[in-house]
């Protein structure tokens with residue numbers, strides 16, 4: 001390791017400058033503060049750069065924000081599974097939320113029904129669909145485990161949207177369905 005010639009302790013990272021990064025930054029900061037002309041030029045350069053690259057920088061920010069949000073969500077989901085105290089706290093807060101804003105849930109359910117209507121083409125076989133729903137009811141009664149009708153391709157997918165037609169439906173136990181689509185609880189944790 002080559003020691004910085006200024007502070008004698010920092011490590012020199014550059015081949016062209018005998019100072020460590022900290023000393024270099026301090027020197028640059030000092031110049032920025034004491035040389036108005038230089039400061040003006042640097043600011044103008046930064047502004048021009050931002051103006052030219054604004055769109056790209058903002059898009060980058062959005063992508064990064066989404067990544068962070070997804071990472072945090074995954075962490076909460078894992079914690080929900082492994083940490084009973086966190087699970088209890090989450091459930092309590094969901095309950096509080098539900099009780100304070102029942103209209104939010106009602107609106108969500110209404111939206112889901114409306115989406116289902118929109119996703120039902122005229123040619124959809126309603127008789128078969130009714131039989132699939134009856135099947136879910138029958139399985140619930142027979143097994144004591146609540147079963148639901150699940151859309152294989154979600155009706156409101158992010159990239160593609162499925163239809164409310166028999167071949168896009170299947171009967172599954174409710175917990176599985178919730179795991180797949182009802183991300184609501186995780187969303188408000």
Ligand SMILES: [Zn+2]
Nearest residue numbers: 004007020023
């Ligand atoms: Zn140094």
